[in-house]
Amino acid sequence: MLRKSVFLVVLGTLIMSPASAQIARIKHSTGNAAIERGSSRLPAAVGRQLFAGDRLVTGKDGRISLTFIDNTRFSVGPNSRVAVSQFEYDRTRQRGEFVTEVNRGSLAVVSGKIAKSGKDAMKVRTPNSLLGVRGTRFIVEVPQ
Amino acid sequence: MIRLGLVICAALLIAACAHSSLVLLPDENGGQGAVAVLESNGKPGQAVLAQPNSRTKLGQQEPVTRPLGSKGLTGKETALLSGLPPPARSFSLYFEPGSTQLTPDSRRNLDALRAEIARRPGAEVDVTGHTDTVGSEEDNDSLSLKRAKEVLGILASEGINSSLMTAVGRGERELREPTADNVDSAFNRRVEVIVR
Secondary structure (H helix, E strand, C coil), rough: CHHHHHHHHHHHHHHHHHHHHHHHHHEECCCEEEEECCEEECCCCCCCEEECCEEECCCCCCCEEEEEEECEEECCCCEEEEEEEEEEEEECCCCEEEEEEEEEEEEEEECCCCHCCCCCCEEECCEEEEEEEEECCEEEECCC | HHHHHHHHHHHHHHHCCCEEEEEECCCCCCCCEEEEEECCCCCCCCCCCCCCCEEEEEECCCCCCEEEEHCCCCHHHHHHHHHCCCEEEEEEEECCCCCCEEHHHHHHHHHHHHHHHHHCCCCCEEEEEECCCCCHHHHHHHHHHHHHCCCHHHHHHCCHHCCCCCCCCECCCCCCCCCCCCCCCCCCEEEEEECC
């Protein structure tokens, strides 16, 4: 059952994002801060572009700030692991779907146009909950 | 079987002990938002958290929300919030009728736009062109894109990296001032620039 749903999620992701397009850009980072993309690990340098599926990972002194193309803003705190597992945005219609997973650590969010585009169009998953974002500024904390 | 059940329960308890939490804040303009708990420990939920300046422990059957109270945010939370990038800012630049010529006022506004881009590390710039309803839709699609590209070209010629910028045209589809067809409007002949 689990395997089947994992398969469906993977399949869904492939269908919904045929081309990898930039979804966000790093505005600031300090300390040990990286982007994990597939099996590679890239420093979270200012100006670096993000793609759907990327994971934001920080060490105990690390922080990352970023802004998405729908104007959503993130601040990732130390000792965090945050995955942008789904992000689709139609700039013309200003609609989309956005799923973030906070696996550990802390994330401050100011939601943007996707959250406004439909009820629960933006979701945040923690190890024990699934949240539907209806606006706008909040913090999710997941202790280790 | 019972043992398996115990293991699952223990796993759930550990998950519950991790105390994920949500702090809900008013938005930057003082407005009030909300977050719905759609699922809790795998079970569907319906709770909507809407109390600003509150803290909710997640993963419980019925989420319990408490006001932040006099203690307010922790130092870590304050630091996290201060790490948020500044909100996107938008600029409107206006054009002479039927042309890609900026109005004199808008030429001067370019300075503010340039300064805003310069003060943002890792900036991105979305340029969207628009027209009034004079002329055909096809011509206006083309003119709106030309206007967007004109602005992008000016910024690029002043040293702003064009890989940070995008230009699109929306023709007469998004009027700022609603008008009938074939109406001259200085408000609608514009380019919207969003700096993130």
